[in-house]
Amino acid sequence: MLEVISNLALGFSVALTPTNLVLCFLGCLIGTLIGVLPGVGPIATIAMLLPITFGLDPIGALIMLSGIYYGAQYGGSTTAILVNIPGEATSVVTTLDGHQMAKNGRAGVALGTAALASFAAGTFATLVVAGLAVPMTGLALKFGPSDRFALMVLGLVFAVVLARGSIIKALAMIVFGVLLSTVGTDGETGEDRLTFGLAQFADGIEFAVIAMGIFGFAEILKNLESPEARDVVRGEIGPLLPSRQDIKDSAGPTARGTLLGSFLGILPGNGAVLAPFASYTLEKRIAKDPSRFGRGAIEGVAGPEAANNAGAQTSFIPLLTLGIPPNAVMALMVGAMTIHGLIPGPQIMTKQPDLFWGLIASMWLGNLMLLVINLPLVGLWVRLLKVPYRLMFPAILLFCCIGIYSIGNKPEDVMLTAAFGFIGYSLLKLGFEPAPLLLGFVLGKLMEENLRQSLSKAGATLLSLFDSPLAASLLGFSALLLLIAVLPSVRKSREEVFQE
């Protein structure tokens, strides 16, 4: 304990130098501003901004990049709430209730709740990283492919719970999402799957392409069709900050979300993506009135936002203690470190304690700054909703186009997004929800990878999936949860039949 305190003191002595403070602030600010543009998620933001840190010293550069990361993630939540476009997988959940809150004239409350929940989660997760980084790393390494497979299956079951309307239609969307995730050259054999013979599909479909298509563009088409629906957002601006009651309502979800996120974040194979879904599922399950979820429940913003931020923070643990990036954003951070001449690895903690602890201290400072930056900005963001839709939607469109183009500098990606816009619109017209599809897409990919890893090991059979007690219990739990979720709706539809 004492050691942690002295280490943190070292960290703050590094992070609190004027230069590093300014860099941290700049990173958070730029990250927020770029991340808030629809179509530009955290990965794209970091990739874009990576070169501007080249002139800095390594610690300063890393502090700024981490700031950009949190900032972009925070900005992404803002976009999810205001215009219903998730910048990355973890903000999909925020669109569900966050955007509904905005439609109910509570955009300011949603944004404020997100900021406060994120800050609380960030503070706790910083302590987790500082105190438990080493023991938790060992735990994460024990997770083998079959455990990760079971975890992803559980995640897919969570996706069912996200459904607002028909369970069976939500299931179809999840399955469709999994199907889309199998598009591309097979990583193991090099065979082409579902690519229509197009080289464009060889690497599978980019998350942003699907997300911007079925959320961003499809939403625009739907709004253009029904002018009354889109006007709701322009109605009353409502309160800018959460009331005492709002804070009271979100305290529990924030605490639970933080714990879930902190744990899932350290798991290899991008466990952090599960955090917001798990939190949402939990809140909906324990809520007195689950039907409020999907209609603007504040718990559905506070919990997932806390989980999301905690997970983002603890996913630094494998990077810092092992030098192994658990997800795409962390892989970019590794790249950034290498370009700055720092090669991340297990020794960074002992050989460069100033860097290690400085970064951890700056995580907390970054969270604080985000709060400082974002609370005043809430008013500005909410006022943006006053921009007439006839100007707003072409602007969103252009930002999305530029954002998607910048991911790989490929016009084909933009065309593909247009195609997904059409698909998304068709699905909306047929009463499907896009969120489960995105989830199926993200988790399907991870599930297949881990399934194949488990089964391509020497001597593996289908039964090997149950070899580890953890995997077996996770799979059992998933089956149970699925049953609980699906049975009532089966019974209900049967009752309806009998009533007639």
Add this chain to the structure above:
Amino acid sequence: MVKSPQDFAAGLLMIAIAIVAWLMVLPLPFTAPAGVGSGMLPKAVSVLLGGLGVAIVATSLTSNGERLTRWSLREIALVLGAIMVFALTIRGFAMPAIGVTVPALGLAVAGPLTILIAAQADRSTRFVEAFIFAIVLTTACIVLFRLMLRLPIPVFPPLLGY
């Protein structure tokens, strides 16, 4: 008798997707010497999707639901058309199959073009307002993305330099 036309169509769409996917992955092996073949997941998933499609169709026959609503084709054409124009003109696009090469116009031209085409999808759009907005927004994008963030996004037609 179809009681929920929306669900009926939704189910049929899922069945259609499932069949197309199934046919496309038919040549891929279900299992491989290493365990899971490249065809296992797509095949299993398309069967599942087809089954869910059938179930959705079945419920549409028994329980009442929403009607199908008209598609706003004009808006779809204009919005998606605007996106396509951006994609085709931002750095030029060659389509050897039909012998057409779209010239590169860069963000300075492609940006306003995209905004102006898309804006037509909203009947309350006023041309002068949209035009001024397009110029202002494009300039802001150029300043932000090209000058400040230094993204390699083409700004002017190549004739005028990069």
Add this chain to the structure above:
Amino acid sequence: MSIRLKTLLTGVVASVAAAGSALAAYPERPITMIVPFAAGGPTDTVARIVGEHMSKTLGQTVVIENVTGAGGTTGITRGAQAAPDGYTIMMGHMGTHGAAPALYPNLKYDPTTDFTPIGLAAGTPIIIVTKKDFAAKDLKEFIAKMKAEGPKLNEGNAGVGSVSHTTCTLLTSQLGIKTARVTYKGTGPMINDLVGGQIDFGCDQIVSVAPQIKAGTIRALAIATPERSPALPDVPTTKEAGMPDYQVSAWNAVFGPKALPADIAAKLNDALVKALDDENTRKRLLDLGGTIADKPGRSQAALQKLVESEVARWTPVLKAAGISAAVNPAGATSGATPPPAAAPAPAAAPAQK
């Protein structure tokens, strides 16, 4: 506004000037270097380090444009089709200019004829690594174990066409065995499971594995270069450890499109050579565990020779392993068994120091 106007004016003046005296003052605007992999990866890192110094020599910024996809071939295809004016160049790689013709039957370029070689930049040697408590302590024991129980050993790789995949294919093909191949999406997850002991061994670039080796979380058996790496002086070479034919390095080299005017190519080669002589650039590349091309190895002709020998080396190995990323799957893996790779005499590893 004034900046826009200025750019516009310079543009107009430039195009007029270009019409008058062709290429008198190359380069007169920023040069785009296509990196066919994502920002932050090993190739991107090399490109950014080298590009930064090339900008100084050329007097114009070298802008890095990451165009990812299909094992790097998407970006290289775009580079190959660009106008040969010296304003679009690319950072090629062992995969895009060596293994790709065997992996992608529908490849839209020929590495040996569709490019103007500019020069070899850097290489990152391949290291054979195992989990830390693996039964084989050195390469000799490893080879014996592989030959005895190959199919029972779990080999990690980062997916078809990745460096770890092609180089491990070369290893097993030289040993004449098969292993249980466990595929990951990228090097990170694979190293994770190697550290966690979920898989037995793998092959990868020094930059990805060196920190783990130094920390003792995985074990290095041998490095596939003629000489030991200063970054890991304790790791024996394959030559010392008993597998002298296994020489392989993931090299990165600068290319231009076909028919680049000779003076422009020479100017670019000169800028590259100067970058590789710069103390700071060298240090940054060596810190990564990279090898820098020696003077004769940096010439345009040497690069052309390297590409030809690499294509000749990888094609039989990969074809024999029955792997290809065909756009038409039917028959890609089953039919047309290629003649057994007649023990591909491994071309001399790229001349690097």
